[in-house]
Each structure stands twice: as C-alpha cells, then as structure tokens.
Amino acid sequence: MPDSTFLDSTELVLNMGPQHPSTHGVLRVILKLDGEKVLGTECVIGYLHRGVEKIAENRTYAQFNPYVDRMDYVAAVSNGLGYCLAIEKLLNVEAPPRAQAVRVILTELNRIASHLLWLGTHALDIGAITPVFYCLREREEALKIFEKYCGARLTTHAFRIGGLLYETYDGFEQEVRTFCDMFLPKVDEYEELLTNNRIWVGRLKNVGILNADECKEYGVTGPVLRASGVKWDLRKAQPYSGYEKYDFEIPTRRNGDTYDRYMVRMEEMRQAVRIMRQAVDGLPEGAIMGKVGKVIKPAMGEAYVSIEAPKGELGYYVVSDNSTQPYRVRVRPPSFVNLQALDRMVRGGLVADVVAVIGTLDIVLGEIDR
Amino acid sequence: MRNLLKKIFLVDLFQGLWVTFRYQHPRNIYTEQYPAERPKVAERYRGAPRLNINPDNGETLCIACNLCALACPEALIVVGSERNEATRRKELTTFTYDTSRCMFCGLCEDACPVDALELTQDFELATYTREGQIWDRQTLEEGPRPTPYKC
Ligand code: SF4
Ligand code: SF4
Numbered sequence: 001m002p003d004s005t006f007l008d009s010t011e012l013v014l015n016m017g018p019q020h021p022s023t024h025g026v027l028r029v030i031l032k033l034d035g036e037k038v039l040g041t042e043c044v045i046g047y048l049h050r051g052v053e054k055i056a057e058n059r060t061y062a063q064f065n066p067y068v069d070r071m072d073y074v075a076a077v078s079n080g081l082g083y084c085l086a087i088e089k090l091l092n093v094e095a096p097p098r099a100q101a102v103r104v105i106l107t108e109l110n111r112i113a114s115h116l117l118w119l120g121t122h123a124l125d126i127g128a129i130t131p132v133f134y135c136l137r138e139r140e141e142a143l144k145i146f147e148k149y150c151g152a153r154l155t156t157h158a159f160r161i162g163g164l165l166y167e168t169y170d171g172f173e174q175e176v177r178t179f180c181d182m183f184l185p186k187v188d189e190y191e192e193l194l195t196n197n198r199i200w201v202g203r204l205k206n207v208g209i210l211n212a213d214e215c216k217e218y219g220v221t222g223p224v225l226r227a228s229g230v231k232w233d234l235r236k237a238q239p240y241s242g243y244e245k246y247d248f249e250i251p252t253r254r255n256g257d258t259y260d261r262y263m264v265r266m267e268e269m270r271q272a273v274r275i276m277r278q279a280v281d282g283l284p285e286g287a288i289m290g291k292v293g294k295v296i297k298p299a300m301g302e303a304y305v306s307i308e309a310p311k312g313e314l315g316y317y318v319v320s321d322n323s324t325q326p327y328r329v330r331v332r333p334p335s336f337v338n339l340q341a342l343d344r345m346v347r348g349g350l351v352a353d354v355v356a357v358i359g360t361l362d363i364v365l366g367e368i369d370r
Numbered sequence: 371m372r373n374l375l376k377k378i379f380l381v382d383l384f385q386g387l388w389v390t391f392r393y394q395h396p397r398n399i400y401t402e403q404y405p406a407e408r409p410k411v412a413e414r415y416r417g418a419p420r421l422n423i424n425p426d427n428g429e430t431l432c433i434a435c436n437l438c439a440l441a442c443p444e445a446l447i448v449v450g451s452e453r454n455e456a457t458r459r460k461e462l463t464t465f466t467y468d469t470s471r472c473m474f475c476g477l478c479e480d481a482c483p484v485d486a487l488e489l490t491q492d493f494e495l496a497t498y499t500r501e502g503q504i505w506d507r508q509t510l511e512e513g514p515r516p517t518p519y520k521c
Binding site for chain 1: 441442443476
C-alpha cells in the first residue's frame with residue numbers, strides 16, 4: 001500500500017461493521033478505499049469475547065464441556081468432539097466403537113448443517129435470496145435429529161468425556177438414512193440454482209484468490225486450503241474417532257478463488273453423506289461409555305488434539321496439573337486463523353468483494369473472539 | 371456455439387427459476403401458527419426445570435444431596451436443607467434455580483441420583499420481570515405461575 005497523507009483526498013477510511021449484517025456477527029473491518037478499490041483492511045475483533053479459555057481454568061473437566069459448544073455455535077458438535085478427544089487423550093482412554101460411530105454420524109451431520117448455513121448466508125450476502133430458505137429447510141431436518149438425540153438443537157452438549165451419555169433413540173438409524181436420501185438431491189438443487197448462474201459466477205470467479213503457498217504461509221486450513229489445491233484433511237492425515245474405517249474423498253480444486261471454495265464445500269456435503277451412510281450401516285453394538293471415573297482427574301501432562309471441523313483445523317491444547325480442573329486450555333479455532341488471510345484476499349479488489357470474501361471464509365465470531 | 375446459445379437464451383437463469391417454481395405448490399409452504407399450533411419438541415428436550423414429587427404422597431423426591439448444585443458449571447442451584455431431628459435425615463427446605471443463567475446443558479439432571487430434578491419439554495420461559503426468572507421450590511414443583519404485569 002503506498003504511503004499517503006491525509007491530504008490525499010481520494011482515500012477514504014470506512015468502517016464496515018461491527019453491526020454490518022454480512023460480517024456474520026460482530027466483526028469490524030476497517031477498509032482503506034480509493035473509490036471502490038480496497039487498498040487495505042484491518043480487522044478488529046473481540047466484540048464477542050467471553051473469556052472461554054479462562055472460564056475453563058475455573059471449571060472441572062466435565063463442567064467445561066458445555067462451554068465449548070458456545071464457541072463455534074454453528075458446529076457445536078465438532079467442538080464437543082475436539083474437546084472430548086483432547087481430555088480422552090489426557091486420560092489415556094478411548095471411546096468404545098459404538099460411541100465413535102455415533103460421534104462420526106453426528107459430526108458429519110453437523111458439518112452439513114454448518115455448510116448449509118454457510119451456503120445460505122453466503123448466497124444471501126451476494127444477493128441470491130432463494131438458497132437461504134432451502135438451506136435452512138434442510139438444516140432444520142438435521143437439527144431435528146440433534147434435538148431428538150440429545151435434547152438441544154444448537155448448543156448440543158452431545159458428547160461426554162469417554163463416550164456418550166445418551167443412547168441413540170428409536171429410529172435413529174432410519175432417520176439418518178432418510179436424511180441422507182433426502183439430502184443428496186437437494187444439493188443438486190442448490191447447484192442448479194447457483195453453479196451456472198451467471199451472476200453468481202460473475203461475483204465469485206477470480207475473487208479473493210489465495211494460492212497454495214499463501215495458504216500455507218498463513219496457516220489457513222479447511223475448505224479454503226483445499227480449494228487452492230492442497231489435499232489436506234485431518235480426517236485422512238491423522239484419523240481420529242475411527243475415520244480411517246470410512247471411504248471418502250477429499251474434494252480439491254485448483255484456482256483458490258471464491259468459486260472454488262464454493263465448489264469444494266458443496267462436494268464436501270456429498271462426502272459427508274457418504275460417510276454418514278457407511279457409519280450408520282456399520283453401527284456396532286455395545287457400550288457407549290468408556291472407563292472414565294465420576295471424578296475426572298488426569299495425571300500431570302498435556303495433550304493437543306486437532307480435528308477437521310467444518311471450518312478447518314480445530315485444535316484443543318489442554319494442560320493438566322493433576323487436579324480436577326484444567327490448568328490451561330487453549331483453543332486453536334479455524335476461523336481465527338483463516339481470518340488473517342482476509343487482507344491478502346481483498347487487497348486490490350472492490351468493496352463488494354469484501355462481503356463475498358468474508359462469506360467464503362466462513363467465519364464464526366463466537367469462535368474468533370472466544 | 372452451444373455456450374453462446376445458452377447465454378443468449380438465459381438457460382442458467384431459467385434453470386434456477388424452475389427450481390423455485392417447483393416449490394410453489396401450496397403443499398410445500400409451511401407456516402406454523404405458533405401460539406395456536408404448538409410445535410412438538412423431542413422427548414429428550416432440555417427445557418424448563420422441574421422438581422419431581424412423589425405422586426403417591428405428594429412429597430418431594432429430592433433428598434437434598436446437593437449433587438446438582440455441585441455439578442452445575444454456573445453454580446446457579448442453591449439447595450437449602452435441614453436435619454429432621456425425628457428421623458435424623460436431611461430434608462429439603464428451599465431450592466432456587468436461576469433460569470436466567472442456566473444454559474440447559476443437562477449436567478444437573480445427570481447428576482441427580484434419584485431423578486428428582488428434570489429438564490422438561492416446556493420451552494416457554496419468558497417472564498416480564500427479571501426476578502421472575504429465579505424459580506423457587508414451589509415454582510419448580512408446580513410449574514411457573516403467570517407473572518402479573520407491573521405498571
Ligand atoms: S442445566 Fe446446566 S447450567 Fe442449568 S442448572 Fe443444570 S447444570 Fe446448571
Ligand atoms: S441432585 Fe437431585 S436429590 Fe440431590 S439435591 Fe439435587 S435435585 Fe435433590
């Protein structure tokens with residue numbers, strides 16, 4: 001960005017947010033503009049800071065579990081899985097096979113729910129109003145399964161350390177299968193609405209390009225990384241919760257623009273259905289809770305577990321000091337890291353592209369600010 | 371050539387419009403007439419708390435063990451108890467539950483050894499006053515009373 005003085009009258013500093021509807025929460029982006037052109041951006045975060053990591057230090061291991069749902073509230077189940085896996089690693093226990101399979105089904109369902117919300121709001125930001133209604137309609141079906149399974153729709157608190165608390169309800173398998181059958185044609189329908197639509201293509205193609213090297217430099221993960229051609233998915237790279245048993249593909253694209261990220265996420269939803277089908281067909285019988293005592297008191301040590309959340313690599317780093325409360329919990333939220341790339345992606349673009357790029361990064365401010 | 375024709379005849383736009391058109395049938399339109407038509411929530415739904423009473427003798431099931439209060443991450447349950455000199459058992463006197471701070475995680479419900487505390491399917495927790503959010507033992511046992519309007 002060329003250094004310029006205040007006398008340079010063509011430059012304009014504009015605040016986008018924190019109340020702007022397309023910033024998906026309370027993100028403030030300071031834009032430096034020259035007419036319509038973006039010269040630089042700066043993100044101001046922290047409006048939703050609740051001190052979750054500090055709260056963890058004052059709660060027992062089991063008590064902190066519901067709080068992680070409130071970070072990425074769109075994908076609460078994935079958050080719960082990451083946290084439970086981290087504590088299980090500390091305790092050196094493993095969830096029984098049935099619990100693992102149910103976990104996989106629910107996290108994949110959550111991935112679909114999260115991507116559906118992303119698709120709906122992203123399209124809405126860009127000006128396509130129809131998809132949001134259809135997306136929320138299908139998301140409702142997914143949320144209904146959550147509600148029936150664990151009693152809450154959004155902040156689910158579905159998993160417990162060591163396994164599951166709730167056994168699946170009657171007809172769970174059937175409902176998941178019905179959802180899978182119902183859902184695949186719907187993805188085609190969204191594609192019919194958007195993929196070839198000239199306005200959609202015009203707004204997304206070659207917008208916010210991030211190539212593979214830049215992605216690695218910024219530490220960007222998830223669909224954003226895969227859209228630039230890097231075949232990296234933690235479910236394959238370091239399988240957890242029995243993902244090695246399932247057969248699925250990692251969708252990748254080459255250009256790394258907003259349109260490719262859209263295509264990657266659409267394909268990911270199809271793959272999620274594929275995983276869910278396999279998991280539900282091979283759902284083993286047996287216990288759902290591992291050998292975990294009533295009072296969770298891990299030995300002194302630390303553990304880091306990262307999982308592939310819908311938005312990217314979600315990591316939990318937990319340090320135990322041999323008491324009932326964690327000494328430190330650090331969360332590596334995917335949105336926080338991905339947001340860094342915003343400046344690189346929109347520099348030189350137009351103001352309207354900023355909206356598209358924020359949408360395509362799929363950020364959730366609850367997770368960024370924690 | 372084909373692409374050009376597609377472009378001229380706006381095939382992509384009509385394709386999208388056809389999808390929306392397919393959903394125009396009244397069968398595909400949902401409107402829930404909420405207060406008249408109540409949604410059916412799932413059996414396991416975690417909603418308004420209830421302190422169960424024994425249907426046979428009307429006594430509370432709660433044994434005042436305080437486990438729910440200890441399990442709660444928000445520490446919003448306060449159990450008051452008193453030792454009954456005749457039977458030498460702890461008996462419940464007061465029980466307050468602050469629904470305004472509750473996140474309905476269900477940990478208290480899991481902790482209760484006698485299934486006295488339960489999160490029910492009732493999801494209408496709105497009140498007119500802030501104090502109305504704090505439920506005492508009577509409210510928990512009988513369900514919330516309508517709050518009178520304060521002018
Ligand atoms: S549901 Fe959770 S937050 Fe609410 S009282 Fe029970 S344990 Fe506490
Ligand atoms: S855990 Fe159950 S029995 Fe014990 S005090 Fe709470 S409600 Fe009463």
